[in-house]
Amino acid sequence: MNKISIQNLNLFYGSFQALKSLSMDFQENEITALIGPSGCGKSTLLKSLNRMNDLVSSCKITGQVLLDNEDIYGTMNVNLLRKRVGMVFQKPNPFPMSIYDNIAFGPRTYGIRAKMRLDDIVEKALTSAAIWDETRDRLKKSALSLSGGQQQRLCLARALAVAPEVLLMDEPTSALDPISTLKIEELLNALKRDYTIIIVTHNMQQAARISDKTAFFLIDEMIEYGSADQIFSLPKDKRTEDYITGRFG
Amino acid sequence: MKIVFFIAAWVAILCVALICVFLLANGLPAIGEIGPLNFLLGTKWKPGNDLYGIAPMIVGSVYVTAGAVLIGAPIGIITAVYMAQFAGVRLQKLLRSAVALMAGIPSVIYGFFGLVVLVPVLRNLFGTGKSVLTASILLGMMILPTIISLAESAIRAVPKSYYEGALALGASAERSAFFAVLPAAKSGILAAVVLGIGRAVGETMAVVMVAGNQEIIPNGLFSGVRTMTANIVLEMGYAAGLHKDALIATAAVLFVFILIINFLLSLLKGQEAQ
Numbered sequence A: 001m002n003k004i005s006i007q008n009l010n011l012f013y014g015s016f017q018a019l020k021s022l023s024m025d026f027q028e029n030e031i032t033a034l035i036g037p038s039g040c041g042k043s044t045l046l047k048s049l050n051r052m053n054d055l056v057s058s059c060k061i062t063g064q065v066l067l068d069n070e071d072i073y074g075t076m077n078v079n080l081l082r083k084r085v086g087m088v089f090q091k092p093n094p095f096p097m098s099i100y101d102n103i104a105f106g107p108r109t110y111g112i113r114a115k116m117r118l119d120d121i122v123e124k125a126l127t128s129a130a131i132w133d134e135t136r137d138r139l140k141k142s143a144l145s146l147s148g149g150q151q152q153r154l155c156l157a158r159a160l161a162v163a164p165e166v167l168l169m170d171e172p173t174s175a176l177d178p179i180s181t182l183k184i185e186e187l188l189n190a191l192k193r194d195y196t197i198i199i200v201t202h203n204m205q206q207a208a209r210i211s212d213k214t215a216f217f218l219i220d221e222m223i224e225y226g227s228a229d230q231i232f233s234l235p236k237d238k239r240t241e242d243y244i245t246g247r248f249g
Numbered sequence B: 001m002k003i004v005f006f007i008a009a010w011v012a013i014l015c016v017a018l019i020c021v022f023l024l025a026n027g028l029p030a031i032g033e034i035g036p037l038n039f040l041l042g043t044k045w046k047p048g049n050d051l052y053g054i055a056p057m058i059v060g061s062v063y064v065t066a067g068a069v070l071i072g073a074p075i076g077i078i079t080a081v082y083m084a085q086f087a088g089v090r091l092q093k094l095l096r097s098a099v100a101l102m103a104g105i106p107s108v109i110y111g112f113f114g115l116v117v118l119v120p121v122l123r124n125l126f127g128t129g130k131s132v133l134t135a136s137i138l139l140g141m142m143i144l145p146t147i148i149s150l151a152e153s154a155i156r157a158v159p160k161s162y163y164e165g166a167l168a169l170g171a172s173a174e175r176s177a178f179f180a181v182l183p184a185a186k187s188g189i190l191a192a193v194v195l196g197i198g199r200a201v202g203e204t205m206a207v208v209m210v211a212g213n214q215e216i217i218p219n220g221l222f223s224g225v226r227t228m229t230a231n232i233v234l235e236m237g238y239a240a241g242l243h244k245d246a247l248i249a250t251a252a253v254l255f256v257f258i259l260i261i262n263f264l265l266s267l268l269k270g271q272e273a274q
Helices: A041-051 A077-083 A100-110 A114-127 A148-160 A179-192 A206-212 A226-231 A238-244 B002-034 B036-041 B055-086 B087-106 B105-128 B130-143 B144-156 B160-168 B173-184 B185-201 B205-210 B227-235 B242-271
Strands: A002-013 A018-026 A031-033 A061-069 A085-088 A166-170 A198-199 A212-218 A221-227
Touching: A018 A041, A018 A077, A018 A198, A018 A221, A041 A061, A041 A166, A041 A198, A061 B185, A077 A085, A085 A148, A085 B242, A100 A148, A100 A221, A148 A166, A148 A238, A148 B160, A166 A226, A179 A198, A179 A206, A179 B036, A206 B160, A212 A226, A212 B205, A212 B227, A221 A226, A226 A238, A226 B087, A238 B144, B002 B036, B002 B242, B036 B055, B036 B144, B036 B242, B055 B087, B055 B144, B055 B173, B055 B185, B055 B227, B055 B242, B105 B205, B105 B242, B130 B144, B130 B185, B130 B205, B144 B185, B160 B173, B173 B185, B185 B205, B185 B242, B227 B242
Parallel strands: A031 A198, A031 A212, A085 A166, A166 A198
Antiparallel strands: A002 A018, A002 A061, A212 A221
16 A cells, blocks of 8 residues: 655755656555665655755755645645654764653653653663663663664664654664664564655665665666565666666766 | 963963952951951941941842843743744844844943833832842843853754754654753753853942842842942942951952852863763
8 A cells, every 4th residue: 555655746956956757656564765876866855755855945846745645745734744754864863861751752742741651652662673671771871872773773763652654764774883784674674564664775785685665766866666676686777787786876 | 472472371360360369368357357257147238337247248149140040041042042943044143243232232331221221110110120120130131142142052063963853753843942952052051051140240330220239138029139249349439448358358259159150160061071
């Protein structure tokens, strides 16, 4: 089932066009990987799915992005959209507060104050992000005391704590060591049962390992979009093949 | 050339040292003669009767400064958040030059403004014009530029990723700014407030003009009040003998207050550096 459907999306930064008449769908409970060289608009596309692009004042968008058939650029409340479409950033960005308060930040935003309820949410979120065992004894400690890999899982837990439907991940492992990367990948595989996951990655092996579908972008358009198996074994487009075999990019 | 740098640098240090020596050399004997307890805790300041208790002035300074911070800090911090996070470029420029101008206005002009605008308004509203409240409001205005400019740069130094991270969780722009960005700038903002406290404690001219200056422990917001600085400036002109030394001792107490504030400030700066 289509969770997100993009229809004829054009995105401009001032006079520069970053995405050209893009149409694509993202399936529920699947991991979709967006690959392509730097500056091809993958991150831009990701940010347009939870409207983080709104922060860029020169950014203009035409076309539609439908979340469960509702246009997110229409009358939908932006904060509510971002609650439903969570995001994990490239660089781990835990708030400089305790581990507990980091996770509770989102729920508190939605008015959840009861300690028992929050405790429960915090434990569940940290468990889903496979970091509960490492943090259960130090929930009151600063989140900045965690290692980079732990911080990124904390950020994932923080995103999960608001019970999103979609998870956007912008190169979530590019700043991490191989072992932390593997942990995140395993997590994503487990999480896709409950979430729709869209991940931008520069790591071809990662895309091949974890994604169900893969989309290849070049300059400002999508060149090819299909199942990961097909893209990585039998790419239809010559440019896709050149890119995944490492001939450029 | 080296010697010029050397002398220039030592002039500053020498000034501080000389002030210290002057205050202690003249103040301490006076405190000894009056008796430290009589001086610091005594509630009667009657130079004519040789009574030199500065408790009313210490309490007055504390009240007025606290009032100034209660008024100035929230307004200053909210303004700083607005400037750093939300205001458009043109408004930012306007605000910044307004704040710079505010910082440059001589305190006697603030005092005059207080005297001809605040005092009559407050007299009409509450019965007394020259009071703790009037002085607090005026001082609150005067410490705004200090708090705004320092708090703003503290907020600007917070990585954008905190703001974006909070927004991405579905928090409103305001919640993101106040609950994700502001806590990250905590020590810088505290430093801004402490520096504001320093300004408020030391302010003299403006306070003298609107505080009433009765040498009593104020019994409320609308009571007249005399601060330590006001005490010194009001009587220095005609004081002699022990009276004069008691005023210098008052200055020494004020100096200790400033030292404490500076100590707090360096603690906060150390925290920030970590």
